[in-house]
Amino acid sequence: MTVGTAxxxxxxxxxxxxxxxxxxSAVGLVIAMVTIVNTALPALAADTGVSQAQQTWIVDVYTLVLAALVLPAGALGDRYGRRGVLIIGLVVFALGCAAPLVGDSPAWLIAARAVTGLGAAMIMPATxxxxxxxxxxxxxxxAIGIWAAVAGIGGLGGLIVAGLLLQHFSWQSVFLGPAVLAVLMAVASATVPTSREEVTHTFDTVGAVLSALAVGSLVFGILRAADLGWAHAEVHVALAAGLLLGVLFAWFETRHPAPLLDVRLFTNRAFATGSVSVTVQFTAAFGALFALAQYLQLxxxxxPLDSGLVLWPIAVSLFPLSLASAHLARRFGLLAVTCVGLSIVVAGMVLLGRLGPDSGYPALAVAVCVLGGGLGLTAPAATSAILDNVPPGKYGVASAVNDATREVGAALGIALAGSVLSATYTSSVRPSTEALPEAARQAADGSLAGALAVAERSGPEGGRLVDAAQEAFSHGMWLSLLALGGIVAAGIVAVACLRVPRSG
Structure with missing residues (x-):
């Protein structure tokens, strides 16, 4: 069934x-594919011999391509039909997932993940x-509340699915399973309604290229910061290029008769509030998940399976509040719901950051339940604010804005948590590793996993190294989650002070 936008x-x-x-189900698969591959990476690396740098690209290229191309893909759905773009995206996603089954060279695996990211970019805004x-x-x-809830816990679902598969099968299974699911979803998607913009116009190719380069450069810089540090020249160049290309994109779009994205939408307070809210929510959520995955296992x-299962309390608060979020925003106002919800996210960050080596499970359960409540209250309201302030013919582009802010926020959260955690851990554990041989000291200073490996070979002294390394990691996690909470707090201030004029 095809319907017009009216x-x-x-x-x-x-x-x-x-x-x-x-x-x-489709958007859950897209989100889960991030943590699925993260969980399978140790087994994949052991079997294929990929280097640490290559492992980083196997993970990051998916996010990079998804973030860079989601806006053009959303516009294609508006122009040519959202169901068609969704089905093509699911097929491309399936091909990318299946590619590692026929080749395992580093270049092949990275290319396969890039293709999977392309499919994901077509899927997310269409759903x-x-x-x-x-x-x-x-x-x-x-309905939007359910979608936002699934998108919010998709990463957790990926941890559980990957853990189950890796308990019984090889690392290839984490690619085969999603490939099969994507094919089944592509067939089933022929039954859903489609829609597109009523007034056709020439596709804004220049805007699509500029948006892809701007977002891609920005996300690339953020991702590289996790490995190189925020002071590295490569990071500075990428971030500066992203900002300059973004300005050029905005300038071009204001002069195009049929722009890919009408940047004047950001002068609508509700649209801008939703965009800021989604960005900081996913900065917090993915940064916290990055730190928690290591904390729970190391x-x-x-x-790996249990570390996903023990986070189930997040759904206890996230799902009910996601269903009520839009109603609460209408009842009390978007600004109030956003500020209260993001404040709860900050509280969740603080509670998670206070976890240490001796913390019991109730403390973890309460912390993730609080975080889930904040995300459940804010995410659907923010998404609705973005979608409700565009004409129906631009639903795909608006959905893509929602998705792009998610991806930028997720990349920022992982990079920020990773850089703060790494720097703090190294400085905190170093006094306990000074007497070790050079190679062992470098391994122990580099990561908690390295310290645990050294401790296993260190005899009676290993116990003290384990305690020191776990305390250093917990201290680093506290500071990294505190930094993430600071980003969310800045988001609260931003939306509270937002005084842009309403769009006409």
């Missing part, structure tokens, strides 16, 4: 539920815009 398709309740379920176009404005809040001793 109306909403007449769907039965069952058909709407099917559409929401399928779109949420949200299809949901948005399938419901009347007064009925889409709950400090608390959980297996």
């Amino acid at each position: 109306g909403v398709p007449a769907l039965s309740a069952g058909r709407r539920a099917w559409t929401v379920g399928l779109m949420c 949200l815009s299809i949901i948005n176009a399938s419901f009347r404005a007064d009925r889409r809040g709950r 400090v608390q001793g959980y297996s």
